[in-house]
Amino acid sequence: MKKIVLVGKPNSGKSLLFNQLTGLRQKVANYPGVTVELKSGRFEQFELIDYPGAYSLSSLSRDEEIAVSKLNDALQDPNTALVICNLDATRLESSLMFGLQVQALARRQQKAVVFALNMADELQRFGHQLDTVALSAALGSPVFAISAKTLLGIHEFRQGVLALASAAEPAVPAFDHGDEQALRDLSRSLSRQYGIQASLVLKNQNRIDAFMLNNLSGGLAFLAVMFLLFQSIFTLAAPLMDAVEAGIGALAQFVTGFIGAGTTTDFLNDAIFGGVGSFLVFVPQIMMLTLIIGLLEDSGYLARAALICHRPLSFFGLSGRSFIPYLSGHACAIPAIMAARTIESPRKRLITMMTIPLMACSARLPVYALLISVLIPERAYLGGLVNLQGVAFFGLYMMGIVIALLVSLMLSRFVISRDEKSDMPFILELPNYRLPHWKPLIVRVISAAKSFVYRSGPVIFAVTVLIWLFGYFPHDAGGLEHSYLGQIGHFIEPVFAPLGLDWRYGVAILMSFLAREVFVGALGTLFGIDGADENIAGLAANIQADGLALGAGVGLLLFYVVALQCVATVATIRAETGSNRIAIGLVVGYGLLAYALAYLAANLL
Amino acid sequence: MTVHTTAIQTPVQHTLWDAPKKASVLVVELLAGLNPLVVNRLREMGLEPGQQLLSLGRGPFNGPLVVQIQDCVYTLERQVAQHILIQPQL
Numbered sequence: 001m002k003k004i005v006l007v008g009k010p011n012s013g014k015s016l017l018f019n020q021l022t023g024l025r026q027k028v029a030n031y032p033g034v035t036v037e038l039k040s041g042r043f044e045q046f047e048l049i050d051y052p053g054a055y056s057l058s059s060l061s062r063d064e065e066i067a068v069s070k071l072n073d074a075l076q077d078p079n080t081a082l083v084i085c086n087l088d089a090t091r092l093e094s095s096l097m098f099g100l101q102v103q104a105l106a107r108r109q110q111k112a113v114v115f116a117l118n119m120a121d122e123l124q125r126f127g128h129q130l131d132t133v134a135l136s137a138a139l140g141s142p143v144f145a146i147s148a149k150t151l152l153g154i155h156e157f158r159q160g161v162l163a164l165a166s167a168a169e170p171a172v173p174a175f176d177h178g179d180e181q182a183l184r185d186l187s188r189s190l191s192r193q194y195g196i197q198a199s200l201v202l203k204n205q206n207r208i209d210a211f212m213l214n215n216l217s218g219g220l221a222f223l224a225v226m227f228l229l230f231q232s233i234f235t236l237a238a239p240l241m242d243a244v245e246a247g248i249g250a251l252a253q254f255v256t257g258f259i260g261a262g263t264t265t266d267f268l269n270d271a272i273f274g275g276v277g278s279f280l281v282f283v284p285q286i287m288m289l290t291l292i293i294g295l296l297e298d299s300g301y302l303a304r305a306a307l308i309c310h311r312p313l314s315f316f317g318l319s320g321r322s323f324i325p326y327l328s329g330h331a332c333a334i335p336a337i338m339a340a341r342t343i344e345s346p347r348k349r350l351i352t353m354m355t356i357p358l359m360a361c362s363a364r365l366p367v368y369a370l371l372i373s374v375l376i377p378e379r380a381y382l383g384g385l386v387n388l389q390g391v392a393f394f395g396l397y398m399m400g401i402v403i404a405l406l407v408s409l410m411l412s413r414f415v416i417s418r419d420e421k422s423d424m425p426f427i428l429e430l431p432n433y434r435l436p437h438w439k440p441l442i443v444r445v446i447s448a449a450k451s452f453v454y455r456s457g458p459v460i461f462a463v464t465v466l467i468w469l470f471g472y473f474p475h476d477a478g479g480l481e482h483s484y485l486g487q488i489g490h491f492i493e494p495v496f497a498p499l500g501l502d503w504r505y506g507v508a509i510l511m512s513f514l515a516r517e518v519f520v521g522a523l524g525t526l527f528g529i530d531g532a533d534e535n536i537a538g539l540a541a542n543i544q545a546d547g548l549a550l551g552a553g554v555g556l557l558l559f560y561v562v563a564l565q566c567v568a569t570v571a572t573i574r575a576e577t578g579s580n581r582i583a584i585g586l587v588v589g590y591g592l593l594a595y596a597l598a599y600l601a602a603n604l605l
Numbered sequence: 606m607t608v609h610t611t612a613i614q615t616p617v618q619h620t621l622w623d624a625p626k627k628a629s630v631l632v633v634e635l636l637a638g639l640n641p642l643v644v645n646r647l648r649e650m651g652l653e654p655g656q657q658l659l660s661l662g663r664g665p666f667n668g669p670l671v672v673q674i675q676d677c678v679y680t681l682e683r684q685v686a687q688h689i690l691i692q693p694q695l
Contacts, residue, residue, distance in 0.1 A: 056649050060642050093675040097649055184648070191676075198676035205678065206661065209671070218665045307680050311668040314682070320668075425643055425685050426669060427650075430678040 001047045004165055005074050008086030009098050010053035011300075011431035013118035015440040017086055017148040018050040021158070024439065028447050036066045046081065046165055049074065057101045061346055061424045075109040082112045082165040089117035089130060089145055090432075092195035096187035103141060103173045104183070112170035113141040114161060121147035128196040135194050140174030149437055205432045212304050222308050225301065226327060229292055237331075240284030248277035263475065271468035276461055282568070283449050286335040289328050290448040291441060293339055296324075298436035302342065303428055310426055316405045317412020319348040319426060326352070326404070329359030330397070333569040337576055338448060345424040351411050353573060354586060357564045358404035360397045363516040366536065367560050368396055370520050373540040375553040399561050452572070459571035467514050480525055485510065499559075499595070500552030500602040513565045551605030555598030563594035619693075622670060622686035626662035630691040631655065639688045647685070651675045657694060 008014035018026075022041030029038045039050040051074075052067040059065040074080050085102045087095040099115060106113045115136070123130055123145070136143035144160055146153040164171055177186050212218050252273035256265045296302040302324070310320030321343040329336035336356045343349035360368070372392050379388040471485040480486050489507035496506040504526040512519035520536065527542045564570065564587050574583035624630050632654050635644055651674045652658075659673040669680040681689075 056646060058642070058645050058649070060646050091676040094651065094677040184653070195676070198673070201676060202673065202678065206673070209661070209678070213662075213664055213671065215665050222665075307664045307668060307671070308666070310664065310680075310682070311666055425640075426680065426682045427643075427646065427685065428669075428680045430671065430680065 001079070002045070002081040002165065003074070003077065003079050004043060004046045004048045004082045004084060004161065005051065005071070005080055006048060006084045006086060007051045007071060007102055008053060008116075008118075009055055009088065009095055011429065012053070012086055012088040012095065013148050014050065014053060014086045015443075016437050017116060017118060017146070018048065019439040019443060020148050020151070020154060021161075022048050024443060026443065028451070036063055036070065038070065044162060054098070055429075056098060057105065061344070063346065072105070075106060075111055080111060081170070082114060082161065084114055084116055084161065086116045086118050089120045090122050090196060090201045091198075092117075092191035093188065093198065096191055097184060099139075100177060100183040100187055103139070104177065107173040107176065110170060110172050112164050112167070113173050114164055114171075115139065115141060115143040116157060117143060117145045118148055120145040121150040121152050122201070123196055124152070126196060126200050128200075131194055135190065138190055140177075142171070201432070205430070208433050209304070209430065212301075213307065218304075218308060222305060225296070225305065229296075229324075229327065232288065232292060237285040237288040240288070241281050244281050244284060245277070248273050248280065252277075263472075266472065267468065270472075271465050276457075276464060280453075282332050282334055283452065285332050286338070286452050287445045287449050289331065289335040289339065290445045293324060293328075293342075294441045294444050295436050297342070298434065298441065300431045300433040303430050306342075306428060307430070314426070316408045317348065317351055318405075318408050319343050319345055319352070320428075322348060322352040325356055326359060326401075329356040329361060331362055333357050333359065333361050333566065334452060334572045335448070337569070337572050338452070340576070344426065344428070347412075347416055347418065350577065350582075351408050351416060353576060354411060354582065355404040355408050357566070357569050357573075357586065357590065358400045358407065358562065360400040360561070361516075361566075363566065364396075364560055366517045366520045367512075368393060368557070370523070370536050370540060370543075371553055371557050371560075373536065374543050374548060375550060375557075396557065396561055399558075403562060459574070460567050463514060463567045467511060471511065480507065480522070498602070499555050499598045500549050501556065505556065509559070509565075514567055516560065516565050519560075549602070551602040554605055555601035558597040558601055559594040561594075562590050562597060564590040619691055620687045621658070621660070621672065621681070621689040621691050622683055624658075624660040624670075624672075624691060626660060628660045629694045630658050630660060631694050632658060633690040633692050636688040636690055639685065643685065647689075650677070650679065652689060658691070 006014065006018055018039065018041070021043045026039050026041035029040070036052055038052075041048055041050075051071050052063075054064055054067055056064075057068055057071075059068045075083070083102065083106045085099050087099050103113050117130060117132070120130065130145045132143045132145050142160060142164065144153060144157045146157045148154070177183055212221055252269055255273075256268055259265050259268070293302070296305065302321075305323065306320035308320070309323040313320055313322050322340070324342070325336045325340040327336075328339050333356050336359070337353050340349050340352045340356070343352055372389050376389050376392045380386065381388070467485070469484075470488070471480060471483050473484060474482070485507055486503075489503040489510065492506055492510075493503040496502070496509070501509075504523065507526065508519045508522040511522045520539070523543070524539050527539060527546065570583050570587060573586065574580060577583070619630075620636075621630070621632075632652055634654055635647065635652065639647075656674065661671040661673060661678065663670055664680060669682045670686045671678060671680050672686075673679075
């Protein structure tokens with residue numbers, strides 16, 4: 001199939017144009033370790049490929065480098081029939097340079113180029129008429145003024161693209177405009193001649209920014225937005241997560257109903273529906289988070305949020321853009337690690353991804369709740385305003401953040417090297433404030449869910465089945481204590497003894513490497529409480545009666561603050577960094593740190 | 606009492622980082638010391654000698670500089686802005 005290549009700068013309406021031309025069915029190709037994504041879809045008899053937005057063809061980061069080299073490959077491909085260069089019609093001065101670079105590159109490969117000057121509806125609003133005929137004569141390639149949002153000029157553009165892409169002889173750009181300096185001069189003079197005045201376009205944006213970037217009002221607006229974000233991750237996603245859980249439960253009952261009791265049913269119930277189901281539960285949260293971050297990004301606010309956070313976070317070797325991933329990490333580390341893709345510097349992105357697992361994610365909540373009710377008496381001060389257990393909760397959350405910042409500081413000072421391509425300075429374009437369009441958002445949400453399931457699913461499946469097998473067999477020996485897992489627990493008891501913990505905690509900790517919340521259920525089984533997830537108070541009473549030393553208990557809490565016990569997170573880190581070493585290194589590193597802290601607590605308290 | 610000003614004017618070098626809020630300034634020179642890749646990017650953004658810029662002030666909490674270059678608004682962090690020599694536009 002002949003291909004059409006779509007390129008453009010970020011924030012220029014490119015994704016929406018792609019969606020308008022291809023519809024909602026599209027394929028996404030990812031490259032491990034970088035954020036480069038190639039989307040492709042059908043446009044009439046052609047395959048339309050959307051290249052990542054780039055500010056320039058001379059790359060600054062590794063992500064950009066790969067994006068540009070993919071573009072070069074596409075231009076050399078004999079099947080490429082046409083290059084569509086999508087530019088922001090309201091900002092000719094800053095976008096024509098990119099357009100001219102693309103044009104020169106295409107000319108060298110004898111490929112046809114067409115310019116789509118997008119967002120022309122905004123020009124209309126200012127009463128500016130873009131002379132596309134004169135501009136295309138000056139550029140030496142056809143120019144269309146369009147709006148992917150209002151569909152202004154889209155019909156003519158489609159016809160034009162089809163004609164150009166089907167032509168027997170490619171419409172190669174007519175002129176060689178010269179070297180880089182000549183391109184810069186040309187882009188400046190053309191934009192002066194044909195573009196709209198910058199002050200007109202930027203007037204609104206600068207007025208809103210005067211409010212949004214003011215110390216007081218900007219700070220308050222920031223807090224309000226983040227509060228809403230945090231709330232919606234939990235509240236809006238909760239009913240969806242319940243629905244997924246209920247759906248899987250019903251499916252499990254339906255399927256196992258046919259089989260009857262036995263090993264197969266136990267396997268299906270506990271390993272397949274229980275284990276894999278508990279990972280599918282995160283899909284709604286991932287979708288919700290992707291939607292909200294997409295809304296923030298497309299409306300233009302994300303860039304401002306990053307600007308506000310940049311200074312405090314850069315002290316710790318992080319970027320302003322690390323803030324949203326950190327915040328999201330309190331719901332679930334997986335979407336948070338995926339959200340780190342928006343970080344401009346690969347180095348800071350890596351540090352952010354490596355420290356996100358320290359945020360107190362929702363899977364830690366049941367563990368914290370159990371141990372706090374065992375260790376901390378329920379006492380209220382200041383007339384019920386301050387609750388001792390609540391303070392302990394807050395303390396654990398803060399501890400996660402503080403440790404994450406300290407680890408970031410260490411990683412950035414001592415561990416992760418600064419090479420030229422990985423430490424890109426914080427140069428951020430503040431795009432115009434715009435109302436987001438639903439089409440690219442929906443596509444994005446679905447593709448985030450898909451990529452989570454496809455990339456993390458296999459690893460999670462394998463580990464779940466393995467842990468289940470060890471916990472289930474030999475089956476006739478009598479329960480978890482005598483299973484292989486229980487035997488391993490007894491065997492490794494010396495490892496946990498210095499922490500003041502016996503083999504039962506050892507088994508629960510081992511099992512919770514699958515997912516932290518498993519700790520509560522496993523401990524419930526071992527302490528003879530069925531359904532401990534719903535009966536935390538009963539389990540807490542049993543543990544208290546059994547006697548858990550304060551030091552050992554606090555140590556256990558610290559262990560759960562730090563240790564990376566989540567297969568899904570490890571799988572996501574592996575997929576996003578493309579490195580086994582980093583993923584395994586984190587499990588080992590955080591495991592050792594967690595053990596050391598627990599040891600100190602058990603022996604000093 | 607009269608105040609005598611010194612006759613010899615020492616040339617004071619202002620960088621973009623020092624530009625006051627709402628000030629329109631001209632780029633004089635990009636100082637050495639920046640990564641050449643970054644310099645190239647800055648040039649493509651329009652940061653060239655003779656280019657007029659509008660400083661929109663620092664981000665909240667003494668954050669990065671917000672500056673209008675041509676028809677775009679960018680933020681530049683301190684280490685970059687301090688490498689851009691400017692003079693006030695009269």
